[in-house]
Amino acid sequence: MPALTRAAPPPPPQTRRRRRRTVVPYALVAGAVAILVLAMGYPLGWQVVTSLKEFGLEQQFGQPAEFVGLRNYAALATDGYLWTVVARSVAFCLVNAGLTLAVGIGIALLMNAVGRFPRLVLQISMLLAWAMPVVAAMTVWRWLFDWRRGVVNWLLDAAGLHGFSGHNWLERPASFFLVATIIVVWMSVPFVAFSVYAGLTQVSEEVLEAAQLDGASARQQLTGIILPMIRPVLSIVLLLQLIWDLRVFAQIKMLQDAGSTPSETNLLGTYIYQLGTGSSDFGMSSAVSIFVLVLTVALSSFYIAALLREEET
């Protein structure tokens, strides 16, 4: 191993090379921007406009929609229920994103540590979990947690916890969200694990070996070397998780359909759906959507800020 005798490469010289101004990078980005504007611009514009209107079922059937300025937003701000849903959604999002990341990193480290065959088994099982369509997965989970015939209750009962015979998991919000968390984390761990594993393969063996010789413990290697080295991967994965878990809809909706009390288990996604499709109050539901957009931008600001900092250095 010649690693120890080789000096670290000198840092790149911080000279300010004048970039040649060309249109190529802009041309390359233009395509993506055009598609974004086409696909997202119209609905977003429509949403902003609708959120400023009184728009219900009558307007949907051709009555003129009256502009009411920020009245929908004012109604939202003073609506205690919305803030309950926001608090619930943010909490759900942070808990799920955190858990997903922790479990995902754990599995990635495991994949990195074990031999080829167990790694293959891990990867295949995660791919299967990841590839399973939401609706199919939800059907299986609902079946597992069924109050009368579910495997979960049967197992608990067989283990001597007879209180769980006929226990309904979806009845109370706390256990409803426990089930929802298990499902959401289960579905998103594979993505994190694969991304982080890809990052781990970039950590050079030499550095770790050097650290070992210097007497660093496994924990110190993890926190001092591995995690900092894969930080770019971690931060983008965390950002995506936060955005996805804030907008989670299908899993919650399908669990609500299986049971539970919607008003006690609504998250932002299902609340918007209920306002729009359920109550035909499109003005209000657009206003909540815009609010969620702002919330998402606020949540991801840490990443944007980091990006900008990197640009400046």
Added chain:
Amino acid sequence: MAVGAAATLALTACSSSTDTPEGDGTSAGAVEAADITLWLAGGDTNDDLRAYLVDTFAAENPGSTLTIEEQPWGDLDAKLTTALPDANNTPDVVEVGNTQSPTYTNVGAFLDISDMYDELGGDDLLQSFVAAGEVDGLNYTLPYYFGSRYMFVRKDVWAEAGLEMPTTLDEFNSSVKAIAAANPRGIDNFSGFFLGGQDWRNGISWIFANGGDLATKDGDEWVSTLSDPNSITGLTQLQEIYESASNAPADAKDASPWLYLNDTDEAMDADGAVTASTSLAAATIMAPGWAHWSIGDLVTGEDGKPAREWNDATFGVLVLPGVDGEPAPVFAGGSNIGISAKSEHPELAKALLRIIFSDEYQQLLGGAGLGPANQTMVSSLGDDQFAQALIASASNSKLTPAAPGWASVESSKVLEEFFSKISTGGDVTALAQEYDEKITPMLNGNAG
């Protein structure tokens, strides 16, 4: 779906190439041939009925065709909201749930068909459903078929518990509690009467039976009346049933309770895939009349598939008795039907309505176990015990309030919530007042 897409293309193609003359209804012969679409909700209209409609329509309107698309009940509201206002995509004739009808008729989604009222059956049509499709004395939707709810019982289990069939509401209430307490077969989680905690569609029968109602119209405004003393009486009886007769989960709705009445059964999802197996867990359930096809002993049908054979020794039907022993006013199930206001072929749509309200089709409906809209045809239901129970239980049945915001009340699941809280032992009077305050603004169409 491909058929639907093709139909839409055909519609847009012909409407963009020529200016369709507005039919003035003077002569059916002047109507341009076209393909029209009928939306049916759920699978209640069976394949034979559909085939009859398609064939008869094609025969009576040469060159025109009828396409039938089935919409699942759960998606119907969303689909009506998006499709009906759009002339290019709207179905021409639409079946809507009787409780959804007021919401759409109040915003002008349907064509005024008052001029056809007498021709389609007039005062022979089921009047409570006619009212659900009426705004300011004009008819926008008319009854399509009615169903009704009655009790299916395990005669053998009732007998083992030493109980006779009840003849008044009070007797019913005490009998189902006694069965649950006796539990003659020692079954886990056994219910004398299986009533889901969120099952308001069956539960409101107790409000109606005690003279209460969900809402009344006070001048121009609708007011929720859950805290009316009569409603409270019914809800209190219901809470006792929940506490001591029913072991259904607090979040169960009215989906397939017969699974718990059969000795063994299998729960299926919408695609017919088996998701769970069930066994006898209830002595009594309440369900729409057509549930009897799903109740009985497991046999192999003519097509080799498993089927249910009704067995009079084991199973029985019981019309829920009211306080006076007459049939209790239960919630009437069923549908209305109307023509989309944006339909580009109103004359052909009217031709289809004439077929639907013809004596022949009405009798076919009755033959399929669906209560025909035209009350002179009710005899076509036959005279077996199911037909008798259907007619008896429908004789006194009621509809949900014809308020403009009723669809939002249903889709917000606020009643599911209210009944679920009643079932878990909340204070009835306090809950009723709390939910009256929530529901009254929704009824008048100011959601939120």
